[in-house]
Amino acid sequence: MQSMARILLGRRTLGATALLVVALAIFSGLGLWQLEGWQAQRAAEERDLSTRPPVPLTQVIGADDPFPGDDVGRPVTVHGTWLPDTGFVVGPRPLRGRDGWWVVAVAVLEDTGAPDRTETSVPVVLGWSPDPDPASPSGPVDLTGFLQPGEGSLARDDDPTDRRFPELRLASLTEIVPVDLVSAFVVADDEPTLALPAVPPEDVPPVGASTALRNLLYALQWFVLALGALVVWGRFLREELAGPETVPR
Incomplete structure (x- = not known):
């Protein structure tokens, strides 16, 4: 087995690690962007209208x-x-x-x-x-x-x-x-005739499970790709540390 330090600091490993960092930055950034879009659309649907002018x-x-x-x-x-x-x-x-x-x-x-x-x-x-x-x-x-x-x-x-x-x-x-x-x-909200306790209005509509579902699925897709990049890099590193296989004659 080759020296671990030599492998980790080698050109191939450093190049692969640089590619990994770039891939993680891109995939994670796109995933977070889609996740923010999912959250924003759901927040817009469950907006509270109760403070608007009547x-x-x-x-x-x-x-x-x-x-x-x-x-x-x-x-x-x-x-x-x-x-x-x-x-x-x-x-x-x-x-x-x-x-x-x-x-x-x-x-x-x-x-x-x-x-x-x-x-x-x-x-x-x-x-x-x-x-x-x-x-x-x-x-x-x-x-x-x-x-x-x-x-x-x-x-x-x-x-x-x-x-x-x-x-x-x-x-x-x-x-x-x-x-x-x-x-x-x-x-x-303001009916004083009978002097009854007010009933709290159910003023926030429930958000449907399918609201912005496409954004959520895209976010999961990018996060899975980021995880896949980590797996590929880990496999590459194990193979580098193991060194070339000896082919029997």
Whole structure:
């Protein structure tokens, strides 16, 4: 076996090591660049809209519009009138370790902009209550809240007639709300009528598992190439230290 120092300081080994350093710098740099792109795209999707200035609900979603996925948690203003005899609760929904209910009322919107002047309504989560039979508001509506999509886990409702729903599924409200509903509900931020504890809005949408997946796969590819370069260099070094094989005659 040749002298280790002579091998390590030899021209071949130094050249191979220099190539390794260059390859590691390139592969690792590209991998980190793709990884940063993956993180940036996911951060952009889970952005928090709750601090933006509120806009009228009717400017964000109309009567027949699908829910605007980019506006989850956006502050909106609701103007109109409370629809009588349409209050209900959703739950049980715990709040700070206590069991209770979301208190919901339906507001008929004004100035919907519908060409046929069809009335449109929206469910509004007024707050939280330990009482499943709270009072309902009446009169004009003028509040700010956070836009949310309807829930839909298909939780079973054992008694559809008791106005106690397991989730805020908009399709389930058609039997008690005689006015067209928008494809959303609002979590009130400043509704003082019933003096209920506020319900924290779920204002950050979940990030899909496939978001920026291509960037992540590219990053893994570059890191694997960097690892491969290390393996090749290690094999080269072992062969250099072992020296030329003796070929038997």
